[in-house]
Amino acid sequence: MQACQVKLQKFKVVFFGVGVIGSMLAKTIMEEKKDWLEIVGAVDIDEKKIGLDLGKMIGSSRYGVTIQKEIEEAIRQTKADVILHTTSSYFEKTFFELKRLAESGIDILSSCEELSYPYATNRKLSEELDLIAKKNEVSILATGINPGFVMDVLPIVLTSPCISISKINVRRQMNAANRRIPFQKKIGAGLSEQEFKAAIRSKTISGHVGLLQSISMLANSLGWSLDDIQIEEPEPMILNKDVKSDWIRVPAGKVTGSKQNAYGLVRGKKIIDYEFRAYIGAEEEFDQVDIEGIPKVSFKSNPCVNGDYGTIAMLINMIPKVIDAPPGLLTMKDLELPSAANIKIPF
Ligand SMILES: NC(=O)c1ccc[n+]([C@@H]2O[C@H](COP(=O)([O-])OP(=O)(O)OC[C@H]3O[C@@H](n4cnc5c(N)ncnc54)[C@H](OP(=O)(O)O)[C@@H]3O)[C@@H](O)[C@H]2O)c1
Secondary structure (H helix, E strand, C coil): CCCCCCCCCCEEEEEECCCHHHHHHHHHHHHCCCCCEEEEEEECCCCCCCCCEHHHHCCCCCCCCEEECCHHHHCCCCCCCEEEECCCCCHHHHHHHHHHHHHCCCEEEECCCHHHCHHHCCHHHHHHHHHHHHHCCCEEEECCCCCCCCCCHHHHHHCCCCCEEEEEEEEEEEEHHHCCHHHHHHCCCCCCHHHHHHHHHCCCCCCCCCHHHHHHHHHHHHCCCCCEEEECCCEEEECCCCEECCCCEECCCCEEEEEEEEEEEECCEEEEEEEEEEECCCCCCEEEEEEEEECCEEEEECCCCCHHHHHHHHHHHCHHHHHHCCCEEECHHHCCCCCCCCCCCCC
């Protein structure tokens, strides 16, 4: 009889940022018994978390890893194989912390949206980080559900059977009540229309971050040189009924979330057309990709992939691939085909 259990290589991980996503990641590794992963350190900037046991902090049992202030303290005793970086959405804001992490000589997997395709916002800093990564023999990759999968990797893979393509349409719609609180906040849930517009202008809230990165990654994969990428300002989604999540009740007439459109243009024509909608009370949830070409390709996942669980899974599943990858600042399109990793057969 053939053995069906492959002996798993064990990887040591250290957390850099133990917010909502970091905590969900830790809980998943501990409670889903991902026994091919061992958490050996954790770092956060929040004074209230420093000194706490990671397991206790996330409401699980004691794990024996204390949350530290500095990465050097967290990796002093055991050198990790990978750092799980979940502190921010912005590349320029995280550049110096990423540089410091890369200099520790440990591979980095991040949930930073702009890092998923950093060349789109700052080519110079991207090239600098790429050089630092290569010098320290470190691979750096940002992933997640979006950017990282549904609006870039998935459409990229779906173009594979096409001989020619004239347009790509990508749509994602979700009920934000099913997402973590920081996400509901950043799409403006509960604000008035004026407060929403002011918060977007002052950058107090961002709406979704990642359409520029997803469109850039898709165009680059196809070898399309776009004349322009237009990212429209997020618009408030307002319903004429009361809706609620576990965190907030939004009365009719107030903002339930946001919608955003973005386009890739060649000679004034929209050849890439994206729409992202996330709001509390959305009745239909879906991810949809329609490729106009030869042959036509249409894909719809209904419901959409849950962004929080999806992001945790992408970060965990990419661990073996980023450890195997060559050094440098990488993007999802540079690595081997993504897949779930080390999934146990349930019988
Ligand atoms: N690509 C995707 O699909 C995807 C999906 C989900 C999330 N994300 C992104 O992932 C990031 C994390 O999400 P989240 O919901 O977990 O956010 P969060 O709850 O705000 O967590 C961030 C954590 O990192 C800490 N932190 C900030 N700067 C730090 C530093 N320099 N050193 C150490 N710790 C630091 C924060 O502490 P303080 O609270 O004290 O600042 C907080 O505990 C966000 O930017 C989010 O947008 C991306």
